[in-house]
Amino acid sequence: EIVLTQSPVTLSLSPGETATLSCKASQSISASFLAWYQHKPGQPPRLLIYGASNRATGIPDRFSGSGSETDFTLTISSLEPEDFAVYYCQQYGGSFMYTFGQGTKVEI
Amino acid sequence: QVQLQESGPKLVKPSETLSLTCSVFNASLSRGSYYWSWIRHHPGKGLEWIGYVFFSGHTYYNPSLKNRVTMSIDTSKRQFSLKLAAVTVADTAIYFCARGTNWFDPWGQGILVTVS
Secondary structure, X not given: OOOEEEEOOEEEOOOOOOEEEEEEEEEEEOHHHEEEEEEOOOOOOXXXXXXXXXXXXXXXXXXXXXXXXXXXXXXXXXOOHHHOOEEEEXXXXXXXXXXXXXXXXXXX | XXXXXXXXXXXXXXXXXXXXXXXXXXXXXXXXXXXXEEEEEOOOOOEEEEXXXXXXXXXXXXXXXXXXXXXXXXXXXXXXXXXXXXXXXHHOEEEEEEEEOOOEEEEOOOEEEEEO
C-alpha cells in the first residue's frame, strides 16, 4: 500500500499570504495519479488539482500543483478568506487502491 | 452535469449492517471507465476510501474493510450500493459516494451515519 504523508498538519496564515502544502509518497507514483482536494465542514471534498498539476474546472488560478515521483506540492497564492479549509492529496494505482493523505488544515 | 446523492438509514445499531444507496443523475452507469466509489470521513479525522464497483459488477475494496464490505450496482436504476456488516461505533462517519477515475469527481453531498 502506498502511504501519502502530508505536511504540515496545520498551517497558520493570513489572507494574502501564500500557502505551500507538501504530499510525500512512500514510493514513486505517476503524476497522472495524484490529485488534491479542498474540504470544508458540511460539504463534500472539492477536486482542485488532478494529474498533479492540472486545475479542475472552475478552480481559480491561485491554486497550482507541482511535483513528481514521491514529492508533490499544492501552492495557494494570495490566500482568500474562503481558502481556509482542510486539503488532502490522493493517489490511485498501487494495487488498484486509492489512498488519501491525512490532510493539512489551513487556518487563519 | 453529473450529480450523485446518497440515501439510507442515518442510525444503525452496533453489530447490524449499514446499507446505503447512491443515485446518479445525468449519467449512465452502464458504460465508461468509471469506478463508482464509496469514501468516508470520520469526525475529526481524514478521508478513507472504502471501495468501488465497476459497471460490470467487478468490485475492489480497501483491504482494511474487505471482510465486511459488499458493493453492487444496478445500471438500470442508475444506482450503486454499499453494505457494511457488523458495524461498531468506529464506523460512525460521513459516507460519500463519488465517481472515480484517477481521482474523484463529482461527489455526493454525503450522509452522516451514526452507529449507536
